[in-house]
Amino acid sequence: MQALRKSKNLSLRRLAAKCDIEHSDIVRYERGEINMTFHTLMELSTGLEIPLKELMDF
Template structure:
Protein backbone atom coordinates (compact mmCIF):
# COMPACT_ATOMS: atom_id res chain seq x y z
CA UNK A 1 0.00 0.00 0.00
CA UNK A 2 1.52 3.28 -1.10
CA UNK A 3 1.55 6.10 1.42
CA UNK A 4 0.14 9.44 0.46
CA UNK A 5 2.55 12.30 0.15
CA UNK A 6 2.06 15.81 1.48
CA UNK A 7 1.38 16.93 -2.10
CA UNK A 8 -1.44 14.36 -2.38
CA UNK A 9 -3.05 15.78 0.76
CA UNK A 10 -2.71 19.35 -0.53
CA UNK A 11 -4.43 18.34 -3.78
CA UNK A 12 -7.25 16.53 -1.94
CA UNK A 13 -7.73 19.49 0.37
CA UNK A 14 -7.77 21.83 -2.63
CA UNK A 15 -10.54 19.85 -4.32
CA UNK A 16 -12.54 19.92 -1.09
CA UNK A 17 -11.99 23.66 -0.69
CA UNK A 18 -13.09 24.29 -4.27
CA UNK A 19 -16.26 22.23 -3.77
CA UNK A 20 -17.10 24.14 -0.59
CA UNK A 21 -16.46 27.52 -2.25
CA UNK A 22 -18.62 26.64 -5.25
CA UNK A 23 -21.41 25.26 -3.05
CA UNK A 24 -21.58 28.72 -1.45
CA UNK A 25 -21.57 30.40 -4.90
CA UNK A 26 -18.42 32.35 -4.04
CA UNK A 27 -15.82 33.49 -6.53
CA UNK A 28 -12.18 33.63 -5.45
CA UNK A 29 -12.49 37.38 -4.93
CA UNK A 30 -15.73 37.13 -2.96
CA UNK A 31 -14.26 34.51 -0.64
CA UNK A 32 -11.08 36.58 -0.23
CA UNK A 33 -13.21 39.61 0.71
CA UNK A 34 -14.87 37.57 3.48
CA UNK A 35 -11.57 36.50 5.02
CA UNK A 36 -8.10 37.95 5.44
CA UNK A 37 -6.53 36.15 2.44
CA UNK A 38 -5.53 37.07 -1.09
CA UNK A 39 -7.67 35.62 -3.88
CA UNK A 40 -4.51 34.46 -5.65
CA UNK A 41 -3.54 32.42 -2.57
CA UNK A 42 -6.98 30.79 -2.49
CA UNK A 43 -6.51 29.76 -6.13
CA UNK A 44 -3.14 28.23 -5.27
CA UNK A 45 -4.61 26.39 -2.26
CA UNK A 46 -7.28 24.88 -4.51
CA UNK A 47 -4.66 23.72 -6.99
CA UNK A 48 -2.58 22.18 -4.20
CA UNK A 49 0.36 24.38 -5.15
CA UNK A 50 1.12 25.82 -1.73
CA UNK A 51 0.75 24.77 1.87
CA UNK A 52 -1.15 27.04 4.20
CA UNK A 53 -0.71 28.28 7.72
CA UNK A 54 -2.98 27.33 10.58
CA UNK A 55 -4.34 30.88 10.63
CA UNK A 56 -5.19 30.60 6.91
CA UNK A 57 -7.35 27.56 7.70
CA UNK A 58 -9.25 29.60 10.29
CA UNK A 59 -9.71 32.44 7.80
CA UNK A 60 -11.04 30.07 5.13
CA UNK A 61 -13.52 28.54 7.57
CA UNK A 62 -14.62 32.03 8.62
CA UNK A 63 -15.04 33.13 5.00
CA UNK A 64 -17.00 30.00 4.10
CA UNK A 65 -19.07 30.38 7.30
CA UNK A 66 -18.44 26.78 8.33
CA UNK A 67 -16.80 25.14 11.34
CA UNK A 68 -13.09 24.42 10.95
CA UNK A 69 -13.90 20.73 11.42
CA UNK A 70 -16.04 20.76 8.25
CA UNK A 71 -13.22 22.39 6.30
CA UNK A 72 -10.83 19.68 7.44
CA UNK A 73 -13.21 16.79 6.69
CA UNK A 74 -11.90 15.79 3.25
Protein backbone atom coordinates in the same frame (compact mmCIF):
# COMPACT_ATOMS: atom_id res chain seq x y z
CA MET B 1 -12.10 23.53 -0.93
CA GLN B 2 -13.16 24.64 -4.39
CA ALA B 3 -16.32 22.53 -4.15
CA LEU B 4 -17.18 24.13 -0.80
CA ARG B 5 -16.62 27.60 -2.23
CA LYS B 6 -18.76 26.88 -5.27
CA SER B 7 -21.51 25.28 -3.18
CA LYS B 8 -21.76 28.60 -1.32
CA ASN B 9 -21.84 30.49 -4.65
CA LEU B 10 -18.70 32.42 -3.76
CA SER B 11 -16.29 33.71 -6.35
CA LEU B 12 -12.59 33.67 -5.56
CA ARG B 13 -12.58 37.43 -5.07
CA ARG B 14 -15.63 37.41 -2.81
CA LEU B 15 -14.20 34.66 -0.61
CA ALA B 16 -10.87 36.48 -0.52
CA ALA B 17 -12.62 39.64 0.68
CA LYS B 18 -14.46 37.73 3.41
CA CYS B 19 -11.25 36.04 4.56
CA ASP B 20 -8.73 38.87 4.15
CA ILE B 21 -6.66 36.54 1.94
CA GLU B 22 -5.42 37.38 -1.55
CA HIS B 23 -7.56 35.71 -4.21
CA SER B 24 -4.40 34.54 -5.98
CA ASP B 25 -3.44 32.64 -2.81
CA ILE B 26 -6.86 30.98 -2.68
CA VAL B 27 -6.29 29.77 -6.26
CA ARG B 28 -2.95 28.32 -5.19
CA TYR B 29 -4.51 26.63 -2.13
CA GLU B 30 -7.23 25.08 -4.29
CA ARG B 31 -4.62 23.77 -6.74
CA GLY B 32 -2.48 22.40 -3.91
CA GLU B 33 0.46 24.56 -4.92
CA ILE B 34 1.02 25.96 -1.43
CA ASN B 35 0.29 24.70 2.06
CA MET B 36 -2.14 26.42 4.39
CA THR B 37 -1.23 27.64 7.83
CA PHE B 38 -3.55 27.16 10.77
CA HIS B 39 -4.37 30.87 10.60
CA THR B 40 -5.35 30.50 6.93
CA LEU B 41 -7.60 27.55 7.74
CA MET B 42 -9.31 29.61 10.42
CA GLU B 43 -9.80 32.51 8.00
CA LEU B 44 -11.21 30.23 5.30
CA SER B 45 -13.63 28.53 7.67
CA THR B 46 -14.87 31.96 8.73
CA GLY B 47 -15.20 33.12 5.13
CA LEU B 48 -17.01 29.94 4.10
CA GLU B 49 -19.16 30.17 7.23
CA ILE B 50 -18.47 26.59 8.23
CA PRO B 51 -16.87 25.06 11.33
CA LEU B 52 -13.13 24.45 11.04
CA LYS B 53 -13.76 20.71 11.52
CA GLU B 54 -15.93 20.61 8.41
CA LEU B 55 -13.17 22.26 6.38
CA MET B 56 -10.63 19.78 7.74
CA ASP B 57 -12.87 16.78 7.00
CA PHE B 58 -13.45 17.85 3.43
